[in-house]
Amino acid sequence: MQAGILAAASIAVRIIGLLYRSPLTAIIGDEGNGYYGTAYNIYTIILLISSYSVPSAISKVMAEKLALEQYKNAQRVFYCALAYALMVGAAAGLFLFFGAGILVPELCVPVLRVFAPTIFVFGILGVLRGYFQARRTMVPTSVSQILEQIANAVVSIGAAWLLMRGAAEGTEGALRGAVGSALGTGSGVVIALIFMLYCFRAQRGEMRAQIRQDMGPAASYGRIMKETMLAITPFILSSFILNLTTSLNQTIFLREVIQSGTMTDIEATTIYGIFSNKAVVITNIPISIATAVAAAIIPGISTAYARMDMEETKAHASNASRITLMIAIPCAAGLMSLAMPVMFLLFPQRASAQTASQLLALLAVTVVFYSVSTVTNAVLQAIGKMHMPLVSAGIALVVQTALLVLLLKFTDLGIYSLVLVSVVYSVLIFLMNEFFLKRYLGTKPGVARVYGAPVLAAALMGAAAYGIYQAFSRLLLAAGMHSDYFRNAAAIVPAILAAIVLYFFLLIRFKAIGEEDFGMLPKGRVLVRLLKKLRWL
Numbered sequence: 001m002q003a004g005i006l007a008a009a010s011i012a013v014r015i016i017g018l019l020y021r022s023p024l025t026a027i028i029g030d031e032g033n034g035y036y037g038t039a040y041n042i043y044t045i046i047l048l049i050s051s052y053s054v055p056s057a058i059s060k061v062m063a064e065k066l067a068l069e070q071y072k073n074a075q076r077v078f079y080c081a082l083a084y085a086l087m088v089g090a091a092a093g094l095f096l097f098f099g100a101g102i103l104v105p106e107l108c109v110p111v112l113r114v115f116a117p118t119i120f121v122f123g124i125l126g127v128l129r130g131y132f133q134a135r136r137t138m139v140p141t142s143v144s145q146i147l148e149q150i151a152n153a154v155v156s157i158g159a160a161w162l163l164m165r166g167a168a169e170g171t172e173g174a175l176r177g178a179v180g181s182a183l184g185t186g187s188g189v190v191i192a193l194i195f196m197l198y199c200f201r202a203q204r205g206e207m208r209a210q211i212r213q214d215m216g217p218a219a220s221y222g223r224i225m226k227e228t229m230l231a232i233t234p235f236i237l238s239s240f241i242l243n244l245t246t247s248l249n250q251t252i253f254l255r256e257v258i259q260s261g262t263m264t265d266i267e268a269t270t271i272y273g274i275f276s277n278k279a280v281v282i283t284n285i286p287i288s289i290a291t292a293v294a295a296a297i298i299p300g301i302s303t304a305y306a307r308m309d310m311e312e313t314k315a316h317a318s319n320a321s322r323i324t325l326m327i328a329i330p331c332a333a334g335l336m337s338l339a340m341p342v343m344f345l346l347f348p349q350r351a352s353a354q355t356a357s358q359l360l361a362l363l364a365v366t367v368v369f370y371s372v373s374t375v376t377n378a379v380l381q382a383i384g385k386m387h388m389p390l391v392s393a394g395i396a397l398v399v400q401t402a403l404l405v406l407l408l409k410f411t412d413l414g415i416y417s418l419v420l421v422s423v424v425y426s427v428l429i430f431l432m433n434e435f436f437l438k439r440y441l442g443t444k445p446g447v448a449r450v451y452g453a454p455v456l457a458a459a460l461m462g463a464a465a466y467g468i469y470q471a472f473s474r475l476l477l478a479a480g481m482h483s484d485y486f487r488n489a490a491a492i493v494p495a496i497l498a499a500i501v502l503y504f505f506l507l508i509r510f511k512a513i514g515e516e517d518f519g520m521l522p523k524g525r526v527l528v529r530l531l532k533k534l535r536w537l
Contacts, residue, residue, distance in 0.1 A: 006292035009142030013149045014285040018346050020153030021281065025347055027160050028177030031266060034273030035178035038254075039111035040185075041247045041276070042103045043096065043118070048240045050092035051085050051123035055141075057235040058130030060302045060382055061228055066134060067303040071210040072218035074134070080225040081127045084232065089123030105254075105265070107175060114182035121189045128196040132203075136300075138292075140199040148192035156184025171266070234386030238377060241393035245425055248397075249404060249418055250276070256408040271415050274352050279359035282342065283367050286331035290324045290371035293378075301382035314441055317379045321372060322450050326513065328371035330503045333458035334496070335364035337466040341492045348485050355415075362419045369426035376433035380440070388436045396428035453512035461503040469495035508536050 025033055058081045065074035097116035100109045129141045160180030164173045219227075253272060257263045263271070304312040335342065339361035344353050377389040400421040407417035437443050472491035481487045507513045508531070515528050515537055531537045 005142050006138040009138075009145050010288040010292040011285070013145050014288050016146070016149045016153055018281065018285070020157060021277070022346050022348065024157055024160060024177075024181060025277070025349065027157065027164065028181065029174055030270045030273050030349065030352055031171065032160075032174035032177040032181075033277045034269035035108050035111055035175055036181045037273045037276040038250065038269060039104055039108045039115060039178070039182065041250050042112055043115040045240070045244060045247045046092050046096050047119055047122060049236060050088045050119055051126045054081060054085060054123065054126035054232060054235075055130035055133060056378065056381070057081075057232040058127060058228075059133035060235075061231045062131065062134030063136075063300075063302045064306045067306045069214065070216060071207075071214040072216070073224060075207065075211060076218060076221060076224040077228055078127065078131050080221065080228045081130065081232070082124070083225075084228065085123030085127045086120075089120040092123075093117055093119040105269075107171070107265075107269075108178075110175065111178045111182050114179055115185065118186040118189050121186070121193055125189060125193045125196060128193070128200055132196075132199065140196060144192040144195045144199075147195050148188040150188075151191040152184045152188030154184070155187040156181045159183040231386075234390065235381060238381070238386070238389040238393060241390060241397055245397055245400060245422075246276075248401060249421065252401070252404055253408065253415070253418060256405075257414065262414065271355075274356050275359055275415050275418055278343065278347050278352075278356045279363050282346065282360055283335065283363050286328055286367050287370050287374065289327055290374040293320050293324055293375055301379060305383050310441075313383065314443055317376075317437065317441060318443055320375050320379065324371050324375045325368070325450060326454050326507065328368045329454040330458040330461055330499070332364045332367040333462035334465060334499060335367065336361050337462035338469060338492065338495065339364070341469055341488050341495075344485070344488050345492055359415065359419060362416070363422060366422050366426040369423075369430040373426065373429045373433055376430075376437055380433065380436060383440065385436065385440055388440075389433065392429045392432035392436070395432065396425045399428060400425040450512075453507060453510040457503050457506035457510060457512070460506060461499045464502055465495045465499035468498050505536060 028036070058077065061077050062074045065071070065077060093116045096103070096119055097113050100112040100116075104112050125144070129144065132138070132140045158180075160177040163176040163180045250272060254268050257268045258265055301313055301316045304316060340353070340357040343357040343360055347353070347356060349356075373392075377392075380386070380388045403424060404417055404421045407413055407420065411417070413420065469491050472494055473487055476487045476490055481490065504513070528537065
């Protein structure tokens with residue numbers, strides 16, 4: 001239920017992000033997108049090191065304390081995490097601001113410096129989100145994420161438009177637009193923090209009542225800080241290595257193609273912007289569902305594992321992976337079959353639409369492997385095997401980096417090299433995590449039910465979606481709708497709706513999903529009654 005709430009919020013956040021990205025890209029152009037994407041990738045790495053993984057780490061440690069009714073210690077974990085976020089966030093923000101010149105190309109320095117204060121604010125926000133997640137309520141986090149993205153969208157578009165007024169066309173205007181977009185990111189985080197502080201204040205009464213009921217001794221702050229740091233560090237290192245690939249690949253790609261004379265600085269930055277801010281952004285939408293599932297299952301698995309209930313632990317882990325696959329596989333199939341319509345709907349820049357849609361179709365397969373890996377990382381961390389995701393990510397990083405260098409030096413694949421190494425990287429992490437889960441939990445997923453049925457249903461769904469889209473597109477053209485954009489938008493909606501219905505109908509018929517599974521979803525009982533009336537169940 002909590003995973004469903006957070007997943008729904010994540011989908012809403014991603015949709016808002018895509019909706020505002022389209023007008024923003026129209027304002028700042030592919031060149032401005034490239035400057036923003038280059039700075040944003042470095043900002044993401046620093047954020048990962050400082051505070052991005054704090055919510056998951058704090059929710060794990062606090063959930064264990066709450067499961068044992070150690071309310072005083074749970075509260076001390078919160079205070080220690082807050083102290084960590086304040087100190088590390090301030091240091092990371094200062095480093096980002098004053099070290100921008102050595103972290104990104106000269107043109108991207110102003111954009112990166114605008115991101116610096118956001119690092120500090122995000123650390124505090126992360127601790128508050130982890131606090132509520134540990135208490136098994138995802139509503140404050142979900143609402144704050146939506147508010148953050150709405151503020152981000154409004155300020156990004158408004159600031160980019162205002163800053164570009166009066167600017168010369170070309171690089172100067174694109175750079176100003178990228179700075180405006182970065183201002184939007186920071187504004188969204190501030191709005192989310194204000195909301196979370198309000199929720200925290202409203203919940204203080206319940207928290208104090210629980211602490212008064214706790215008659216046991218409280219551990220020292222030194223011991224709690226040590227325990228908190230031991231939990232936060234593996235989460236941070238795992239997320240850092242998992243996401244280091246983005247900045248590392250960016251650096252290697254830009255250096256190789258520019259130094260070899262294959263592309264100019266502007267050409268290389270622009271094509272990378274198409275890859276990172278169009279194709280990757282779209283594939284991140286379904287992956288965000290897995291991220292929500294991962295965040296929601298950590299407290300439950302940590303609680304079950306703290307009580308040494310291995311059956312419940314296995315059940316949580318297996319259900320999370322199975323549900324994630326049932327969503328990720330059709331998403332990947334849909335992006336493959338409707339790559340051009342989806343890309344043109346969200347980013348209607350004709351000059352880059354063909355390249356962007358090809359990149360999207362090829363990247364779609366990573367949706368499946370990244371989604372499952374995100375969940376299995378969370379499971380391993382929740383059962384105390386926090387170093388295992390580090391091993392998976394480290395090995396995959398070395399292999400994909402060596403492969404990328406070889407591809408750029410000895411082939412003409414160019415930007416498609418990044419697609420290939422992304423696929424290799426996601427597959428390697430997936431395989432190694434599955435091995436570790438089988439070793440430590442003894443999980444043995446049924447291949448036919450967990451993988452076979454969703455793959456077959458998704459393949460049929462993808463073919464149907466493509467056919468429905470083509471049929472509607474031709475009918476609309478014959479009816480006199482000559483605008484490519486509006487005809488595409490009108491044809492893609494029925495294709496997607498029909499695809500969703502067909503996919504779940506096939507899953508039910510293949511007996512890959514049943515009444516119990518629907519019952520676990522938000523408003524699941526209502527859905528079950530509807531399906532029974534339709535005689536699907």
